[in-house]
Amino acid sequence: MGEPYPKLSAHALTRTFGRGAGAVDALGPLDLSVAPGEFVCLVGPSGCGKSTLLRIAAGLLRPSAGTLEIRTSTLRPAAMIFQDYGIYDWKTVRANVRFGLDIQRVPRREANARADEWLTRMGLADFADAYPAALSGGMRQRVAIARALAVEPELLLMDEPFAALDAQLRWILQEELLELTQTTRGTTLFITHSLEEAIVLGDRVLVMSARPGRIIAEHRPPFPRPRSGDIRDTPEFTSLKSELWDLLRKEAVLA
Incomplete structure (x- = not known):
């Protein structure tokens, strides 16, 4: 081969x-x-x-x-992750991670499940309903990574x-x-x-x-x-x- x-x-x-x-x-x-x-x-x-x-x-x-x-x-x-996080301040952490799945029209229940799986993997499960303003810089970058990886x-x-x-x-x-x-x-x-x-x-x-x-x-x-x-x-x-x-x-x- x-x-x-x-x-x-x-x-x-x-x-x-x-x-x-x-x-x-x-x-x-x-x-x-x-x-x-x-x-x-x-x-x-x-x-x-x-x-x-x-x-x-x-x-x-x-x-x-x-x-x-x-x-x-x-x-x-492809999915891209920027230096400045590129996440949306007006969306919750879960909605940010789900964003790419929403664009792909993944059914909401499945999209939430996949978002929550990545939030758990990135240590953010307790912040799913929070907004980015409540997060540290490191946590915001974890959200960006989770959002990129959620779309596989x-x-x-x-x-x-x-x-x-x-x-x-x-x-x-x-x-x-x-x-x-x-x-x-x-x-x-x-x-x-x-x-x-x-x-x-x-x-x-x-x-x-x-x-x-x-x-x-x-x-x-x-x-x-x-x-x-x-x-x-x-x-x-x-x-x-x-x-x-x-x-x-x-x-x-x-x-």
């Missing part, structure tokens, strides 16, 4: 904003392939086009040239979802995400500024250049799955983090 078709593939992908003399080349040309069940982390200097790539994958932006294709076997190709997407797109959280909470949510993704074996494309986060979570870590962003390096953290955050204490972790930082520092100078 050959290799499975990639879940996501991009070929000669570019994105330019504006026209004429004021045009800004934000991305590419970029080639990318993400295999089914793979967790891929993208790191790169600020403004290198990481979020632009994710928005193209989510269908929120059109590429200027090239292609990005997501191969799916269901009507639930084939591809999870995560745009620096833990960047606004303090270090301790970020560590906790990294552990929770590790456990969730290793259980569901979904496919994830994850953007982060944190090299530590990328190494802990990723099957592969891809380094992007300064704008216009292209992939200039690929590393596979040498830690088998299932893994935990304990890998942070290993010499291999420290060595890989240092190697990635050397690459990124050069690109940051150019950004």
Whole structure:
């Protein structure tokens, strides 16, 4: 048997904003392939086009040239989680988690059951009837993760979802995400500024250049799955983090 078709593939992908003399080349040309069940982390200097790539994958932006294709076997190709949570303040926690299911016209009883299942898994069952304003930042991000996973997407797109959280909470949510993704074996494309986060979570870590962003390096953290955050204490972790930082520092100078 050959290799499975990639879940996501991009070929000669570019994105330019504006026209004429004021045009800004934000991305590419970029080639990318993400295999089914793979967790891929993208790191790169600020403004290198990481979020632009994710928005193209989510269908929120059109590429200027090239292609990005997501191969799916269901009507639930992708779900996206943003840094700013992206949940609705006027909806209860349960209604927020149920939102994608409502769009899919899943019957209300089933949708509530699935929402409640994910609220329980994310430790939010006691807050189902609360509104987001009553929640901490970490709890709001758990709601966003539960909402994305409740629709059982084939591809999870995560745009620096833990960047606004303090270090301790970020560590906790990294552990929770590790456990969730290793259980569901979904496919994830994850953007982060944190090299530590990328190494802990990723099957592969891809380094992007300064704008216009292209992939200039690929590393596979040498830690088998299932893994935990304990890998942070290993010499291999420290060595890989240092190697990635050397690459990124050069690109940051150019950004």
